[in-house]
Amino acid sequence: MHGVTQPATVLGRPIRVLLMLTSLHGGGAERVAVHLLNQLDPKRFDVRMGLLRKAGPYLEHVEDMDRLLVAPDGEEHFNYDGPNSAQYAPGKLIGSAVRAPLAFRRMVKEARPDVAMSFLKGTNLLAWLALMGLGEERPRWIAREGNNVLAVVEEEAPNPLIKRTSLRLTRRAYRRADAVLANSSDMAEGLVRDLELDPAKMRMINNPIDLAGIAAAKDEPIPGAPARPYILTAGRLEYQKGHEVLIRAFAASGVWRTHALVILGKGSRLGELHRLAAQLGIGEYVRFIGFVGNPYAWMARADLFVLPSRWEGFPTVAAEALACGAPLLMTDCSFGPRDVIEPGVSGELVPVDNEIALSAAIAQLIADPERRARMRTAGLKRVKRFAVDAMVDNYARLFAEMAPERVAAD
DSSP: OTTOOSOEEETTEEEEEEEEESOSOSSHHHHHHHHHHHHSOTTTEEEEEEESSSOSGGGGGOSOGGGEEEOTTHHHHOOOOSOGGGGGSHHHHHIIIIIHHHHHHHHHHHHOOSEEEEESHHHHHHHHHHHTTOGGGOOEEEEEEOSOHHHHHHHHOSSHHHHHHHHHHHHHHHHHSSEEEESSHHHHHHHHHHTTOOGGGEEEOOOOBOHHHHHHHTTSOOTTOOSSOEEEEESOSSGGGOHHHHHHHHHHHSGGGTOEEEEEBOOTTHHHHHHHHHHTTOGGGEEEEEOOSOHHHHHHHOSEEEEOOSBOSSOHHHHHHHHTTOOEEEEOOBSSHHHHOOBTTTBEEEOTTOHHHHHHHHHHHHTOHHHHHHHHHHHHHHGGGGBHHHHHHHHHHHHHHHSTTEEEOO
8 A cells, every 4th residue: 555564464364354334425535445345456455345235326337246245135134325313213213123133244244354344424423233242243333424414413303302322322332342443633622522432533534636647537528508608506406404504595696697506416306406496586597417427527617616514524525626627615513624625725615504605706707717726726736635545545554454463563
């Protein structure tokens, strides 16, 4: 691996690592997992990925399918796509509380990892249950969090009792982890505070950005692009992402007279957002494209990339937009935007849920191409710190640190 000077092994063999996810649907977490599966040095790490469902757009990026462990009957029992609140339907709860931990437990027994890393709150809770009572067979466990836990609990819980229960279980689970990994600096601080964690267990690694892959993909053609210049956003069409605030801000800004608003992504709020754009009289200028395999070509041609999220963990899509040369406007949400940009230099921040401030910033930036050009140059320089090789090296160090009885080979 680049930058790693001491290969680590366990008792003279590669360190076994198991990455635990529900599926390869989603965004930043799934990309990170695939990067690690593909790029960790096989002489040092024997990496497997455990999935409850063999599904999701990032499957096509997995280079060795033999490294996947998949739960049987996953499509029947573990279809968790959609808004978080849907997980509290009785059938989902039964699947989560009983079948899913057993499935992960079988994967642990098969892979016999030295280190297991689970991704995001729901999977972290399942991993906690799966690892209970394993004794000497239990691997060292890293609970990786990539989102604002308090905001997720608030959104997903259908009533106060479930909210309190969910938060209590989350605290208990994360305290049992051997390490808790955040993907932004302010998230690491927030997790220690909100979940009352031991600061000594906290680690932080920003999400990796595949700069070479983005450079190769960003100049590809984009069929269906609007005939006029456009502002772009990308993300799941769910409450967290704040698309309705952006649509209202776009309407109020007057920028629709010269630009389209292009929205990449799919989700449960598609119909609602369509109706809102029509009600505001800008329906013909708002384009809902859905999921695209190459968002980078869209980013590279955008006059402005806007991320109106109510909360994040590390907004990977924003860093990818920087890598494409898109000027960046984000809400100052918890967590991650201030890791991605230096406000006022490589991007701009506005308050969360403030369509007046967002509208004004959109109008000002579109009216000032020289300012956008300066942001573009600064953004391309800043995003180099998130290069995938450096981030994978950081994970290699973490896995070597966490592996029991590790020895360094010369």
